[in-house]
Amino acid sequence: MISEKNTTNRSVEDIRRDFPILSRQVHGKRLVFLDSAASSQKPAVVIEALDQYYRTYNANVHRGVYEISEEATEAVERARLKIARFIHARQSKQVIFTRNTTESINLVAYSWGGEHIQQGDLIVLTEMEHHSNLVPWQLLAQRTGARLEFVPVNEEGLLRLDVYEQLLQQKPKLVAFAHMSNVLGTINPVKEMVAQAHAVGAITLVDGAQSVPHMTVDVQDLDADFYCFSGHKMLGPTGIGVLYGKRPLLESMTPFMGGGSMIRTVKLHESTWADLPHKFEAGTPAIAEAIGLGVAVDYLNELGMEWVRQHEKALTAYALKRLSAIPGLTIYGPKDVEQRGGVLSFTLDGVHPHDLASILDMEVGVAVRAGHHCAQPLMDRYNIPATARASFYVYNDERDVDTLAEGLQKAQEIFQATAGL
Structure with a gap:
């Protein structure tokens, strides 16, 4: 049974009311949003924080000595401190604001990689990486003559850690991998993998885009050298x-821009360059967005990240059981909810994922993602062109899963009827 209460003793239905968009209808039906792995919805407090900034203290930061500029500067740096505490960073100056996870990884690839990766050096990645944690290293390898090797994924959607250990014996300079797969939902053993990489002298980068929103992340405990995520x-x-980084590494790196x-x-x-974090934040930053992210952190803290994780585990377990009963449906990734997050990628026999997503939208108001999910090598690994993907968050419940299951059964009926014509 899904845990209905969190640290504020609020029900999921009550939480849903905090998200204005979830009150709308699509095609005359209640919007069931199951695409949070791509981009989550925003609570009213975040939307109001953006509005308040633009209405009452819109000014550039770190430059003006007048009142509203100082207010904006204080708000941005307060947000930086909140984020640092949220991920348990030692200092707020280790939190670099970027546009997204992609830019954070590119920053490391250019500023650290450009200085430390040379011809013949080994970079170890995995087959489950998002393109954002693949293409920047391909470009770096092309510029420097470095080589790339990959940790395979087994049929269950778990990394072949035996192969990882073999690759580490080749003394890579860098190891980069996702904390949680955006396709399979696989939660990788980050702390152990980082420790193994450090034992052979490698620097580590962890893509936390799918983990920071959904579970407690302690960057000091994980000991990753770089950790990246998106607001x-x-x-x-x-x-x-x-971009979070260990201070000695950040201090030694030249600016990205x-x-x-x-x-x-x-x-x-x-x-000469400014001190951290400003050395890596050229130009006017995303002021309103940083403030809004700080408010989002407040909201998640009020819910409690342990509740968020337990809620999604229970909902994922329910979804795995409910959807596994549908004939012809294949779900990819681990079956054990302890090893996966709230992401379910699946295919339905006889229905292309894009057609499936369209039917779910039109027939039952369910929003899911369909395609390769910026993970084409992983699609190749499973010999499929695409999957449909449902992903859960704090505003989803069993009713949403039931609606998804209803939509999948309708899609089967539609295509079976079409095939019979």
């Missing part, structure tokens, strides 16, 4: 992401 997947605005705000001094022929 829009954790109830915050689009256009704001985070040059311009205003990231400098200490500028001469005609040379410049």
Whole structure:
């Protein structure tokens, strides 16, 4: 049974009322939003925080000495501190604001990778990576002559850790992998993998886009050198992401981009850089978005991340049982909810995932993602062109899963009827 209460003793139905968009209808039906792995919905408090900034203290930060500029600066730095505490970083200056997880990874690939990766060096990735944690390293390898090796995924959707250990024996310079797969829902053993990589002298980067919104993340305990995530997947605005890094590494890296705000001094022929975190935040930052992300963190803290994780585990277990009863449906990823998050990718015999997503939308108002989910190598691994994907969050409940199951059965009926013509 799904846990209906959280640290604020609120029901899921009550939480749903915090999200204005969930009160609307699509095609005359209640909107059932099951695409939070792509981008979550926003509670009213986050939307109101953006509105308040633009209405009452819209000004640039770190530059003005007038009142509303100082208010904006204080709000942004307060948000940075909230985020640092949320992921248990030692210092807020280890939190670099970027546009998203993708930009965070590219920053490391250029600023750290450009200085430390050379011809013949090994970079270890996995077959389950999102393109954001694959393409930047491909580009780096092309620039430097480094080589890429990959940890395979088994049939159950788990990493082949025996192969990982073999690859580590080749002394890679960098190991980069997802905390949680955006397709399979697999939660990787980050702490153990990081420790193994460090034992052979490798630097580690963890893609936390799917983990930070859904479970407690302690970057000090995990000991990852770099950890990246996005605001829009954790109830915050689009256009704001985070790169966490260990301070000695960040201090040693050259800037990713040059311009205003990231400098200490500028001469005609040379410049010096500002202290962390501003060295990596050139130009006017996403001020409203950073403030909104800080409010999203407040909201998640009020719910309690342990409740968020337990709620999604229970809902995922219910969905696995409910959907597994549908003939012809194949679910990818681990069957054990202790090893996976609230993401279910599936195929239905005789129905293309894109057609399936359209039917779910039109017939029952369910929003799911269909396609390769920016993980084409993983699709190749399972020899499929695409899947449909349902992903859960704090505002979903068993009724949403039941509606999804109803829509899947309708899709079967539609295509069976079409096939009989």
